[in-house]
Amino acid sequence: MNSTLWYPYAQMKHVKHLPKMVKANGVMMQLEDGAQLIDGISSWWAVIHGYNHPALNAALTQQLQQFAHVMLGGLTHQPALDLAATLVRITPEGLNHVFFSDSGSIGVEVALKMAIQYFTNLGITGKTKIVSLRNGYHGDTFKAMEISDDSDFSKAFSSVLHRGFFLDIPAGGFEATEATIQPAVKQLEDLLAAHHKEIAAFIVEPIVQCAGGFHIYSPRYLKAARELCSKYRVLLIFDEVATGFGRTGKLFAAEHAGVSPDIMVLGKGLTGGYLGHAATLASTEVYNSFLGDDRDKALMHGPTFMANALACAVALESIRLIEEENYLEKIARIEAIIRREFATLNFPGIVHKRTIGAIGALEFKEVSMLAGFNTFAKTEGVWLRPIGNILYLMPPYITEEQEVVAIIDVMRKWCQQMR
Ligand SMILES: Cc1ncc(COP(=O)(O)O)c(C=O)c1O
Structure with missing residues (x-):
C-alpha cells in the first residue's frame, strides 16, 4: 500500500486498512467503527494500569x-x-x-x-x-x-x-x-x-x-x-x-x-x-x-x-x-486465572503452555496455525497479536477476572474452530 505512515514490523505492500483506535478507557480500546476490544497485551506490554487512568x-x-x-x-x-x-x-x-x-x-x-x-x-x-x-x-x-x-x-x-x-x-x-x-x-x-x-x-x-x-x-x-x-x-x-x-x-x-x-x-x-x-x-x-x-x-x-x-x-x-493499590496481589490473581483457564485449554497443535505472573503463552507447532488469529480475535472483541508461533496474553494489571477469561476464551475458540 502507498502509505504516508510507515508502520513497524510490517510488509507495507500488504498493509491495508488498519483498525483505528479513537478512545480507550481501562482495558477497553474503542475503534472508529464502534468496536470495543479488551486489550490483551497492554499495548506492547506497557499500559499496565490500562488506558486513561484518572490518577496518571x-x-x-x-x-x-x-x-x-x-x-x-x-x-x-x-x-x-x-x-x-x-x-x-x-x-x-x-x-x-x-x-x-x-x-x-x-x-x-x-x-x-x-x-x-x-x-x-x-x-x-x-x-x-x-x-x-x-x-x-x-x-x-x-x-x-x-x-x-x-x-x-x-x-x-x-x-x-x-x-x-x-x-x-x-x-x-x-x-x-x-x-x-x-x-x-x-x-x-x-x-x-x-x-x-x-x-x-x-x-x-x-x-x-x-x-x-x-x-x-x-x-x-x-x-x-x-x-x-x-x-x-x-x-x-x-x-x-x-x-x-x-x-x-x-x-x-x-x-x-x-x-x-x-x-x-x-x-x-x-x-x-x-x-x-x-x-x-x-x-x-x-x-x-x-x-x-x-x-x-x-x-x-x-x-x-x-x-x-x-x-x-x-x-x-x-x-x-x-505500591499503594496492591498490584502484586492483582498480578497473582491474574496468574491464577491464566493457570486455571490454560489447564482446560487443550489442542493437539499446542506443544507447550507457559505461565508466570501476568504472562500466559501458548506455543503452537506451526506459525501457520496462527495465521488470521489477530482478525479473528478482533471480531471476538479482544486485541491480541501473536509473535511467530506463540499466542500470548500480557493484560493490564487492572484486568478483571471475566475479562481475563474472555481473552483466553478467544484462544480456546480459535483452537476449537481449527479442529
Ligand atoms: C527485553 C526488551 N528489551 C528492550 C526492548 C526495546 O524496548 P523499546 O521498544 O522501548 O526500544 C524490548 C521491547 O520489546 C524488550 O522486550
Whole structure:
C-alpha cells in the first residue's frame, strides 16, 4: 500500500486498512467503527494500569502546568530527582545510580556503553564483547540487535552486526532443578573461563525472554550467573524492560533469584505506558569508575528527552499506584486465572503452555496455525497479536477476572474452530 505512515514490523505492500483506535478507557480500546476490544497485551506490554487512568492523567496535567520538558544538561528538576530516588529505593539492592533515556533500546545501549567504558575507565583493555542468550531480544538499535538472537528483527543487517557470544538458556523452566540447569551453567562457566579477558558483560532478560518466544527459565541460573560473573570479573546486566514493574509476579524479575545485577534496564511499564522512557541503573562500583578529573572518563551520552518531566511525573504516579493499590496481589490473581483457564485449554497443535505472573503463552507447532488469529480475535472483541508461533496474553494489571477469561476464551475458540 502507498502509505504516508510507515508502520513497524510490517510488509507495507500488504498493509491495508488498519483498525483505528479513537478512545480507550481501562482495558477497553474503542475503534472508529464502534468496536470495543479488551486489550490483551497492554499495548506492547506497557499500559499496565490500562488506558486513561484518572490518577496518571492528573499527574501529567499537574506537571504540564509547571513545565513539560527541560534539558537535563546543566540543569536539573524535581521529578527527575524524585524518580531516580524512587527507582533506587524499589529496585534490587546496590543499584544506586540512574541514567534516563527515551526507550528500552536506548536504555540497553546505555547499559552496554556503561559496561564497556567501566573497564576502559579502570585501565583494563580488551574487555569489549558481550555475552547474551539465544532467543533473547533487547531492542532494534544496532548494538541491541547485535546482542539479540538472530531473528526476523535483525536479519536484514546480519552482515554488519559484530556478534559476540551466545549461550543456551537453561532447560526445565522456572522449577528446574540444579541438575537440569547444570549444562547451561557449565556452558557459561566454560565460556567465561576461556574468554573473560575479552568479555565486558553478560546480558539477560531475567526469568522470561519475551519477544524471543516467552521462554521461562530458573532463578537458579541467575544466581549461578551472578556468581560466575563476579568470579570472572564480567558485569551482569538485567534487561527488565519487559519483566520490570510486576510482570513476572515480583516487582522485578531479579527478585525471584534474590540477586542484584551490576546494571539494570527498565522501560515500557516505567511510565505506565503513557510516554516513551527508560532508565538504566548502575551499581556504585560501575558509577565510581566514571568519576575522575578526566572528562574522558565521563559517560558521553545524553538523549534530548532524557528525564522528560512529564515522563518522570507519570512514572512516579505509576509507581505510587503499584505500591499503594496492591498490584502484586492483582498480578497473582491474574496468574491464577491464566493457570486455571490454560489447564482446560487443550489442542493437539499446542506443544507447550507457559505461565508466570501476568504472562500466559501458548506455543503452537506451526506459525501457520496462527495465521488470521489477530482478525479473528478482533471480531471476538479482544486485541491480541501473536509473535511467530506463540499466542500470548500480557493484560493490564487492572484486568478483571471475566475479562481475563474472555481473552483466553478467544484462544480456546480459535483452537476449537481449527479442529
Ligand atoms: C527485553 C526488551 N528489551 C528492550 C526492548 C526495546 O524496548 P523499546 O521498544 O522501548 O526500544 C524490548 C521491547 O520489546 C524488550 O522486550
